[in-house]
Amino acid sequence: MGYAMVKxxxxxxxxxxxxxxIEERGEVPxxxxxxxxxxxxxxxxxxxxxxxxxxAINILERILLTQKASTIFDSLSLYxxxxxxxxxxxxxxxxPLYPIFQYLRYSRPRAAIRxxxxxxxxxxxxASSTNVKQGFRVYGGQNKFxxxxxxxxxxxxxxxxxxxxxxxxxLGSTLGNMxxxxxxxxxxxxxxxxxxxxxxxxxxxxxxxxxxxxxxxYDVHYVYDLLFTTLEHFGIRxxxxxxxxxxxxxxxxVEAYFTPDKDIxxxxxxxxATLKKGKSLLLARSVKFTVTGLTDLFSKxxxxxxxxxxxxxxxxxxxxxQPHL
Ligand SMILES: C[S@@+](CC[C@H](N)C(=O)[O-])C[C@H]1O[C@@H](n2cnc3c(N)ncnc32)[C@H](O)[C@@H]1O
Numbered sequence: 481m482g483y484a485m486v487k488x489x490x491x492x493x494x495x496x497x498x499x500x501x502i503e504e505r506g507e508v509p510x511x512x513x514x515x516x517x518x519x520x521x522x523x524x525x526x527x528x529x530x531x532x533x534x535x536a537i538n539i540l541e542r543i544l545l546t547q548k549a550s551t552i553f554d555s556l557s558l559y560x561x562x563x564x565x566x567x568x569x570x571x572x573x574x575x576p577l578y579p580i581f582q583y584l585r586y587s588r589p590r591a592a593i594r595x596x597x598x599x600x601x602x603x604x605x606x607a608s609s610t611n612v613k614q615g616f617r618v619y620g621g622q623n624k625f626x627x628x629x630x631x632x633x634x635x636x637x638x639x640x641x642x643x644x645x646x647x648x649x650x651l652g653s654t655l656g657n658m659x660x661x662x663x664x665x666x667x668x669x670x671x672x673x674x675x676x677x678x679x680x681x682x683x684x685x686x687x688x689x690x691x692x693x694x695x696x697x698y699d700v701h702y703v704y705d706l707l708f709t710t711l712e713h714f715g716i717r718x719x720x721x722x723x724x725x726x727x728x729x730x731x732x733x734v735e736a737y738f739t740p741d742k743d744i745x746x747x748x749x750x751x752x753a754t755l756k757k758g759k760s761l762l763l764a765r766s767v768k769f770t771v772t773g774l775t776d777l778f779s780k781x782x783x784x785x786x787x788x789x790x791x792x793x794x795x796x797x798x799x800x801x802q803p804h805l
Contacts, residue, residue, distance in 0.1 A: 519607060521705055524702065527575075535793075542578070544681070562643065564591060574595075576681070593619070594644065595619070598625050600627070632671045649678075669781060682774060690727050720740055785801050
């Protein structure tokens with residue numbers, strides 16, 4: 481009798497990390513949703529959010545980056561750099577950086593550009609490299625790393641090139657999904673040189689628009705499909721429980737939960753585990769910032785703010801920072 485080969489999605493260490501997070505924190509880590517089928521789900525969501533009529537965060541960010549690209553590179557050029565190393569953290573499909581590549585192509589045609597995606601998901605790394613290399617003349621490589629796991633200066637020191645200015649990016653409000661945002665920012669700062677810049681895109685909160693935001697971005701089945709990906713990779717079906725999404729005003733974050741209707745048994749990291757009936761699991765958080773909260777967070781993580789620019793309706797911001805001396 482033959483056995484079908486099942487392709488392994490996560491390493492044993494990753495499965496252990498998922499199990500520990502479920503058992504100890506009641507949370508399915510969102511970072512594992514972008515593996516396998518989840519990468520395709522994310523790419524579809526990102527594409528749909530780039531349509532101008534949606535006014536969704538991806539298009540708002542694209543507009544801001546297009547407007548601010550020359551100011552950003554004026555800052556990097558203060559150090560005399562003519563070539564640029566782009567280090568794209570949580571790269572997704574690479575599309576958030578297109579306005580930057582377009583700016584460089586037309587305004588700095590002689591510049592050599594290296595594109596270095598860093599992401600936990602091998603599928604997202606492949607997608608971003610393929611997309612960016614198809615559309616733009618850039619050099620660089622893919623780097624698998626979990627930003628929760630400490631600083632990655634070993635990796636960034638290998639990416640440095642003489643005469644290249646480093647621009648780290650963390651776009652698409654991915655920062656707001658992180659369980660410990662300050663820790664991740666410190667990890668990034670410890671992996672940067674003192675002349676390097678860090679560009680981050682985040683969603684802002686407008687207290688009057690919370691209802692509309694919840695409806696536009698979250699109350700839709702394809703977001704739930706994405707957020708359920710990790711559990712689905714272990715054979716768990718959505719129909720075995722209830723999905724709930726809400727806005728936690730105290731923490732200024734959207735929270736999505738799955739609550740099983742009965743005990744669900746599944747195999748993970750070579751063991752049997754159980755999701756308990758009625759015990760809610762956090763599938764995702766997405767922090768919505770105020771401008772003050774944002775500058776405070778970066779300052780406490782050891783950065784100084786160079787540029788902060790908000791969208792016309794004050795619902796999205798990009799922030800360019802540098803490590804404190
Ligand atoms: C919401 S998507 C955003 C992608 C892209 N920046 C954008 O704006 O379209 C989050 C991305 O960050 C990656 N990611 C999430 N948590 C991560 C972590 N702890 N370490 C490394 N990558 C992570 C995911 O794999 C995914 O590619």
